[in-house]
Amino acid sequence: MTTVNGVGIGQGVAQGPVARMAEPLPAPSDAPSTIGADQERERAHEAVAAVARELEDRGARAGGAAQEVLEAQAMMAEDPSLADEVDARLAAGKTAERAVHEAFATFRDTLAEMGGYLGERAADLDDVAQRIIARLQGVAAPGVPAPGHPFILVARDLAPADTALLDLDQVLALVTSDGGPTSHTAILAREKGIVAVVGAAGAVALADGQTVIVDAATGTVVADPTAADLADAAERARAHAAAASAPITPGALADGTPVPLLANLGKPGDAQAARALGAEGVGLFRTEFLFLSADEAPTVAAQRAEYERLLAGFAGTKVVVRLLDAGADKPLSFLNDSEEENPALGVRGLRALRAHENILRDQLTALAEADAATRERGEGADLWVMAPMVATVEETRYFTALAREHGIRTVGVMVEIPAAALLADRVLAVTDFASIGTNDLTQYTMAADRVLGPVAGFQDPWHPAVLRLVADVGAAGRSLGKPVGICGEAAADPLLALVLVGLGATTLSMAPAALADVRAMLRAHTLDDAKRAAEASLSATDAATARAAAAVASSSPTPA
Numbered sequence: 001m002t003t004v005n006g007v008g009i010g011q012g013v014a015q016g017p018v019a020r021m022a023e024p025l026p027a028p029s030d031a032p033s034t035i036g037a038d039q040e041r042e043r044a045h046e047a048v049a050a051v052a053r054e055l056e057d058r059g060a061r062a063g064g065a066a067q068e069v070l071e072a073q074a075m076m077a078e079d080p081s082l083a084d085e086v087d088a089r090l091a092a093g094k095t096a097e098r099a100v101h102e103a104f105a106t107f108r109d110t111l112a113e114m115g116g117y118l119g120e121r122a123a124d125l126d127d128v129a130q131r132i133i134a135r136l137q138g139v140a141a142p143g144v145p146a147p148g149h150p151f152i153l154v155a156r157d158l159a160p161a162d163t164a165l166l167d168l169d170q171v172l173a174l175v176t177s178d179g180g181p182t183s184h185t186a187i188l189a190r191e192k193g194i195v196a197v198v199g200a201a202g203a204v205a206l207a208d209g210q211t212v213i214v215d216a217a218t219g220t221v222v223a224d225p226t227a228a229d230l231a232d233a234a235e236r237a238r239a240h241a242a243a244a245s246a247p248i249t250p251g252a253l254a255d256g257t258p259v260p261l262l263a264n265l266g267k268p269g270d271a272q273a274a275r276a277l278g279a280e281g282v283g284l285f286r287t288e289f290l291f292l293s294a295d296e297a298p299t300v301a302a303q304r305a306e307y308e309r310l311l312a313g314f315a316g317t318k319v320v321v322r323l324l325d326a327g328a329d330k331p332l333s334f335l336n337d338s339e340e341e342n343p344a345l346g347v348r349g350l351r352a353l354r355a356h357e358n359i360l361r362d363q364l365t366a367l368a369e370a371d372a373a374t375r376e377r378g379e380g381a382d383l384w385v386m387a388p389m390v391a392t393v394e395e396t397r398y399f400t401a402l403a404r405e406h407g408i409r410t411v412g413v414m415v416e417i418p419a420a421a422l423l424a425d426r427v428l429a430v431t432d433f434a435s436i437g438t439n440d441l442t443q444y445t446m447a448a449d450r451v452l453g454p455v456a457g458f459q460d461p462w463h464p465a466v467l468r469l470v471a472d473v474g475a476a477g478r479s480l481g482k483p484v485g486i487c488g489e490a491a492a493d494p495l496l497a498l499v500l501v502g503l504g505a506t507t508l509s510m511a512p513a514a515l516a517d518v519r520a521m522l523r524a525h526t527l528d529d530a531k532r533a534a535e536a537s538l539s540a541t542d543a544a545t546a547r548a549a550a551a552v553a554s555s556s557p558t559p560a
């Protein structure tokens with residue numbers, strides 16, 4: 001039995017035989033063209049156009065988020081600057097295959113160097129290049145295998161075109177050796193509720209036909225498991241399925257203590273799906289996702305339209321909107337205008353907004369106007385607004401005053417920098433609420449870049465150092481009577497969610513697909529259980545023992 005570690009997406013567990021995705025095509029030969037530049041150009045243009053149409057067609061069949069991704073890929077294929085690069089190489093006597101290979105590789109390297117969200121688009125570009133070259137060579141594009149029975153799909157990374165049309169009766173789970181939690185494989189797996197472990201470097205050693213257990217909750221892939229492991233995995237898969245089909249009720253502990261369960265969203269269009277999964281409101285609306293590809297700051301009118309849709313989609317519930325969090329893994333060209341050695345420690349989040357106060361004011365204006373307009377139409381929500389990446393009490397004071405000046409009623413800050421957590425009592429004294437972003441809080445506490453594979457092992461919110469900071473914020477919230485939400489990925493891990501409530505979190509916000517498992521976990525435990533689990537994990541020395549201690553403490557009754 002061997003175990004391969006990666007990043008789990010969701011909480012599901014699956015077992016079955018491995019089927020590996022075909023390896024990418026080899027690089028085309030660099031021998032000069034024998035048919036001349038004109039004919040090569042014609043071949044290249046035909047292949048690019050055909051691949052773009054095919055991607056659009058797959059998108060139309062898949063619908064939803066997959067359609068947007070595939071349309072974006074189709075646009076990549078026909079990007080004019082890429083076409084220029086291809087043409088330049090054809091003019092130099094290369095074959096169409098080689099020109100496409102080289103031109104796309106240049107662009108992919110630029111994207112990969114950017115890292116973060118854009119870096120992970122490099123895999124999308126590779127896929128487009130492979131499809132065009134396959135068409136030129138008259139061979140099938142590398143794709144999903146069809147062994148004729150249900151299987152665990154193991155790949156380096158999956159292209160959106162493959163993920164979009166996966167036959168979910170056949171594919172029991174996905175395992176990738178590359179890619180991270182923000183790769184398209186991860187995004188689409190989350191949306192479709194596919195059991196997945198990504199970034200599992202050791203998966204390259206898994207062989208066709210080998211039996212594996214894919215456990216998204218722990219981010220592990222166990223090869224050649226024992227019969228006992230298989231039985232345990234089957235039992236957990238049943239519990240997961242039961243949670244998913246349980247009636248949707250408001251988030252609450254077994255003793256009735258309410259813990260509202262909210263959604264993390266990046267587009268107003270996702271409101272309906274989130275509500276269908278039982279989201280009781282929005283705990284984090286990431287506004288920067290609306291403007292990732294914009295060259296200029298969005299106008300008040302453009303923003304207002306988006307915010308009105310969001311508020312109307314959640315009429316009558318709480319909606320926490322986070323102002324533009326530009327920088328590091330989410331750069332926005334109109335806010336991050338200088339080169340930095342360490343962008344995660346640079347002018348990002350509120351710092352970048354403050355340096356462009358007109359953009360900050362426009363966003364607050366758009367939110368206040370959207371709030372007023374939706375209320376007037378009787379479809380208003382309870383709008384809360386917060387600033388990202390706040391480090392100091394002074395910044396909290398500044399932001400709270402500015403938001404109030406624009407008519408925002410409920411103002412707060414994200415706690416994702418240890419300095420803000422350590423002085424949470426003083427931060428919360430000058431604002432209305434805090435929302436803990438455990439993704440960045442973990443990154444900064446552990447000094448481990450959240451998008452860097454080799455340090456992924458440090459990026460674990462179960463680490464007691466991170467939990468102690470959460471406990472400090474929870475205690476400050478309790479003593480001041482102010483809400484403390486959690487909106488990082490940690491809230492999507494059911495056992496950790498219970499611990500976070502024990503540490504003082506009053507609401508939990510997560511990707512909507514995680515709501516059912518967290519709801520089921522809370523329903524099965526009391527506040528005393530949560531506090532016991534929290535204390536046990538705080539006393540541990542590392543992340544793994546903290547998790548194990550919480551599991552034991554939450555399931556054993558309080559000692560008499």
Ligand code: PEP
Nearest residue numbers: 416437438439440487488
């Ligand atoms: C976080 O840092 O935990 C968070 C919720 O914000 P984001 O993931 O968007 O940085």
Ligand code: MG
Nearest residue numbers: 416437439440
């Ligand atoms: Mg963050």
